[in-house]
Amino acid sequence: xxxxxxxxxxxxxxxxxxxxxxxxxxxxxxxxxxxxxxxxxxxxxxxxxxxxxxxxxxxxxxxxxx
Amino acid sequence: xxxxxxxxxxxxxxxxxxxxxxxxxxxxxxxxxxxxxxxxxxxxxxxxxxxxxxxxxxxxxxxxxxxxxxxxxxxxxxxxxxxxxxxxxxxxxxxxxxxxxxxxxxxxxxxxxxxxxxxxxxxxxxxxxxx
Numbered sequence: 001x002x003x004x005x006x007x008x009x010x011x012x013x014x015x016x017x018x019x020x021x022x023x024x025x026x027x028x029x030x031x032x033x034x035x036x037x038x039x040x041x042x043x044x045x046x047x048x049x050x051x052x053x054x055x056x057x058x059x060x061x062x063x064x065x066x
Numbered sequence: 067x068x069x070x071x072x073x074x075x076x077x078x079x080x081x082x083x084x085x086x087x088x089x090x091x092x093x094x095x096x097x098x099x100x101x102x103x104x105x106x107x108x109x110x111x112x113x114x115x116x117x118x119x120x121x122x123x124x125x126x127x128x129x130x131x132x133x134x135x136x137x138x139x140x141x142x143x144x145x146x147x148x149x150x151x152x153x154x155x156x157x158x159x160x161x162x163x164x165x166x167x168x169x170x171x172x173x174x175x176x177x178x179x180x181x182x183x184x185x186x187x188x189x190x191x192x193x194x195x196x197x
Contacts, residue, residue, distance in 0.1 A: 028125035031195070035127065040197075044126055 005064040009037045011055040026050040079117030085110035088180065102173040108180040112187030119190075128194060135189035139182055146178055 012022050012033075019033045026033075026047060035041035036051075043051070043063075052059045088108035095101055119128070157163050 027123075028127070029122055032125055032127045041127055047126060 003066050004039060004042070005066075006037055006039045007062050007064065008033070008051065008055065011057045011062060012037075015055060017055070022051070022054060025054045078120040079113055082111055082113035082117065085113075091176070100169055100173075102169060102176050105173070105176040106179050109183035112184045115187040115191035131190050131193035134193050135186050138189050139186040142182060142185060 012019070017025075019030050019037075023030045023033045027050070028047065032041065036043060048059050048063060052062060055062065085108050087110070088105050090107070091100075091102050091105035093101060093104075122128070153161075
């Protein structure tokens, strides 16, 4: 898996969203959001776009690949 | 059965208890024949690993975990087939076993079936929750 840094937690907390709430918004399980924030899961393009829209931030600001 | 255990297990995970039927494989029939086919019931233990998924809506990561587990289980099958192939070649050249008991075949097939079902479920759990 390509190494990347994930700023999702920061953007999620800016909107006062819990992991569970964000998971419901993008139709995934809470564990998936947890793994994403830990940089342990490389999401599909669709999920990345859904997350980007949900936290109102550009994809390249949320997921930073080396 | 304790209340805590009842709460911990969902309805699907209770199927896992059917795995104990596999112990019947150690018993013998009325005619004294071993009943190895019952070992395949050990595969029900896999419900302890995948039962929790019945409570969750699958997402892309769960699908990916299933695909990875399938791939790893296929590797296991490939190893079993390679071992079988090696046995056949060895048997022709060195072992010269002319008679293989049907019960031995039953034992191997039951155990491989139970182990592969269990392995797949364990790997799904491992990729999804542990790794």
